């Protein structure tokens with residue numbers, strides 16, 4: 001039996017939990033939109049973004065549009081202190097996805113199980129995160145923003161509903177919660193209406209980075225001033241998140257040997273796969289109810305057409321997430337043999353932009369399993385057919401829960417063992433949060 005709620009509510013600060021369940025404003029201390037502006041329709045988020053940066057609506061005009069953006073260089077601040085500070089409520093936005101009240105928009109969001117496609121939600125979150133950052137950095141007298149704001153990281157998305165209904169209105173809320181010199185942390189919440197009340201579906205934390213008009217160098221963003229003890233706490237958490245990320249990446253298995261405890265896990269698994277009839281390191285035998293890691297993957301290819309570009313004429317981050325999520329879901333589905341449900345997304349790093357026209361190779365791998373849980377890693381890289389070079393652009397981590405208990409995934413090589421341990425680390429971090 002699956003838990004109906006995989007929720008993080010008990011871990012939320014009480015004030016946030018209160019606002020989330022109240023069905024009104026979702027960010028602590030921030031105004032209810034009903035006091036002032038009305039929520040933005042989801043379809044207007046992207047058009048607003050296009051207007052803010054002056055993006056071309058036709059691919060044939062994209063070079064000229066980029067050329068025009070070059071002139072905005074003069075509007076960039078030389079120092080962060082030259083920019084006026086902002087409050088959390090200055091960037092607070094609410095967006096409505098009216099799946100209930102406007103059934104005509106359901107089709108795009110619908111999956112075959114008659115629930116909402118999570119990949120579409122990832123796209124909406126990405127666009128909203130960027131719009132929130134443009135709201136934070138908005139200068140009254142500037143018609144166009146000189147900043148190119150890109151997604152650097154999806155720190156985490158934790159879900160508390162297993163199923164997102166396709167026939168009830170959805171509300172997204174969010175604001176900038178922490179600011180560095182050129183980077184901004186954005187916290188977003190998604191709620192769905194049931195019987196007149198909004199209840200929480202997920203919480204998301206993204207990090208966006210501001211770049212110059214040509215998206216070549218970092219650019220300063222407005223400082224953020226917390227206004228209450230609650231906001232101080234949120235800001236401090238943003239600072240802690242940054243430190244935690246540095247710590248996690250310093251201890252990466254690509255840089256450091258596994259811990260003693262992890263080495264024991266790997267060795268025990270190795271011993272468990274030795275064939276007891278032959279005294280040899282080479283003859284390996286799959287234990288019962290297990291699958292070799294090399295047999296637990298799926299691959300995909302995406303040609304990156306202009307249609308999938310973002311406002312900076314690179315491939316839209318939300319599209320990359322949707323594609324990676326769907327491959328991850330398919331990998332979990334074929335592995336577990338039943339419908340998997342997403343529990344958490346964490347630590348998606350956007351290492352390099354993906355150019356329009358790229359061949360994008362995606363590789364989904366089951367890297368860790370525990371009871372009904374399947375931890376998936378999707379690696380994406382672009383392949384340059386002329387130079388024959390491969391470059392990693394993203395690594396995605398997804399945690400799924402399956403309807404039934406799944407077989408144990410077993411590494412055979414040292415490289416696979418490191419993937420296994422990395423998956424276990426991600427899984428453990430996710431379980432601590434939910």
Ligand SMILES: CCCCCCCCCCCCCCCCCC(=O)SCCNC(=O)CCNC(=O)[C@H](O)C(C)(C)COP(=O)(O)OP(=O)(O)OC[C@H]1O[C@@H](n2cnc3c(N)ncnc32)[C@H](O)[C@@H]1OP(=O)(O)O
Nearest residue numbers: 057150151152153180181182183310316317350351352353
């Ligand atoms: C019909 C009409 C059509 C018209 C257009 C149609 C479009 C419609 C559809 C789309 C519409 C909506 C689009 C909205 C835009 C969405 C956004 C994207 O897609 S974006 C696409 C997807 N995204 C991409 O493509 C991005 C690809 N990645 C990159 O370009 C780079 O890795 C980078 C810029 C993110 C960082 O470059 P790097 O040289 O390493 O940077 P530096 O060392 O200089 O540090 C600068 C700051 O960044 C921080 N920081 C850095 N990394 C991280 C991290 N992992 N974690 C946290 N923080 C990080 C670092 O701490 C520092 O902060 P601070 O101390 O100053 O505060």
